[in-house]
Amino acid sequence: MNNHPVYTDNDPQKETITLNLGPTHPATHGVFQNVLELDGERIVSGVSTIGYIHRAFEKIAEHRPFYQITPLTDRLNYCSSPINNMGWHMTVEKLLNIQTPKRVDYLRVIIMELSRISDHLICNGILGVDTGAFTGFLYLMEEREHIYEIFEEVCGARLTTNIGRIGGFERDFNDIAFAKIRGFLEKFPPILKEFETLFNRNRIFIERTSGVAAVDPETALNYSWSGPILRATGVDYDVRVNEPYSSYQDFDFDIPVGTTGDVYDRFIVRNEEMWQSLRIIEQAMQKLEKEPKDVFHADVPEFYLPAKESVYNNMEALIYHFKIVMGEIDTPKTEVYHAVEGGNGELGFYLVNDGGRSPYRLHFRRPSFINYQMYAPMSSGMLLSDAIINMSSLNVIAGELDA
Numbered sequence: 428m429n430n431h432p433v434y435t436d437n438d439p440q441k442e443t444i445t446l447n448l449g450p451t452h453p454a455t456h457g458v459f460q461n462v463l464e465l466d467g468e469r470i471v472s473g474v475s476t477i478g479y480i481h482r483a484f485e486k487i488a489e490h491r492p493f494y495q496i497t498p499l500t501d502r503l504n505y506c507s508s509p510i511n512n513m514g515w516h517m518t519v520e521k522l523l524n525i526q527t528p529k530r531v532d533y534l535r536v537i538i539m540e541l542s543r544i545s546d547h548l549i550c551n552g553i554l555g556v557d558t559g560a561f562t563g564f565l566y567l568m569e570e571r572e573h574i575y576e577i578f579e580e581v582c583g584a585r586l587t588t589n590i591g592r593i594g595g596f597e598r599d600f601n602d603i604a605f606a607k608i609r610g611f612l613e614k615f616p617p618i619l620k621e622f623e624t625l626f627n628r629n630r631i632f633i634e635r636t637s638g639v640a641a642v643d644p645e646t647a648l649n650y651s652w653s654g655p656i657l658r659a660t661g662v663d664y665d666v667r668v669n670e671p672y673s674s675y676q677d678f679d680f681d682i683p684v685g686t687t688g689d690v691y692d693r694f695i696v697r698n699e700e701m702w703q704s705l706r707i708i709e710q711a712m713q714k715l716e717k718e719p720k721d722v723f724h725a726d727v728p729e730f731y732l733p734a735k736e737s738v739y740n741n742m743e744a745l746i747y748h749f750k751i752v753m754g755e756i757d758t759p760k761t762e763v764y765h766a767v768e769g770g771n772g773e774l775g776f777y778l779v780n781d782g783g784r785s786p787y788r789l790h791f792r793r794p795s796f797i798n799y800q801m802y803a804p805m806s807s808g809m810l811l812s813d814a815i816i817n818m819s820s821l822n823v824i825a826g827e828l829d830a
Contacts, residue, residue: 505586536673563626570615619698
């Protein structure tokens with residue numbers, strides 16, 4: 428007969444310790460939980476728990492007209508929300524067979540690449556903080572502020588921008604916005620170079636990140652990884668190249684790839700992607716000079732809300748405004764999928780439409796949700812301190828994880 432008492436939690440008879448990493452922990456960078464079994468400092472196993480900030484976006488979208496879903500996409504990956512917005516608008520344009528002018532495509536590319544830089548600034552800056560180097564993070568936050576000032580000039584908002592409309596933009600970029608973009612292109616490269624000088628060949632940083640959480644290409648593909656963490660394993664998959672959208676085929680840029688898929692490679696890939704984004708923005712600014720001025724949306728009065736002044740003074744504009752708002756214009760009964768290259772990977776929108784003004788069904792392919800599913804298995808056997816920087820390098824954004 429066994430006289431030992433039965434313990435269910437932190438059993439003193441067992442050699443491992445149960446530790447809650449999250450849901451409120453500074454290292455998680457979001458509201459999600461990992462229940463870890465530790466043998467000393469080493470992780471034996473872990474269970475991930477998500478859903479703490481689930482907001483049912485996909486269900487809410489079924490009761491909103493297409494143009495009112497943009498505030499929801501804003502709040503997926505809020506570190507690069509304009510990419511989410513543009514992806515949604517392009518999905519609806521694909522449904523409605525709307526062809527946007529080249530100038531609109533190039534303006535979108537500028538905003539999306541600025542968003543990508545902003546996203547990578549956060550991830551790589553925070554990775555520095557998690558490895559004990561705070562200086563780089565402080566440098567980069569000032570540069571992110573300059574990007575937010577550009578967004579503010581374009582649309583009036585900074586973080587959750589609600590930028591753009593189905594068919595293009597709500598207004599044209601003004602001279603101040605273009606001047607701020609040129610200023611950023613001039614001032615940011617030396618600061619990014621200085622950031623790389625602090626980290627890229629820093630012996631402490633390299634020893635802290637090199638070889639940690641290495642993933643081979645086959646495993647990454649089996650887990651449906653995408654984005655910088657997939658490219659860090661050596662797979663050169665980028666939606667902008669494999670399935671071009673918004674005239675990305677008109678641009679010349681490289682796809683940075685790593686070799687080992689470890690934390691250091693993810694850091695280097697994101698750094699190089701910022702340089703490539705700068706190349707793309709410079710090309711877009713040059714291409715804009717050859718396009719006709721004052722074109723900032725497609726000529727689709729059935730789906731693009733007219734200017735308020737036109738509604739007050741033009742009967743045709745008033746009629747279109749009424750029909751769009753009241754949902755009296757038929758849409759195709761079909762289903763479409765459109766993907767963009769988000770800050771963390773392939774951000775996809777699967778839209779099923781029944782002919783109305785709202786989606787019948789809508790599903791977001793959220794890269795953070797897909798990338799994160801591997802975190803618990805890959806943490807097994809890892810030191811707790813290494814698991815922290817592994818999570819940081821995955822750049823899991825809670826808003827995109829839960830939706």
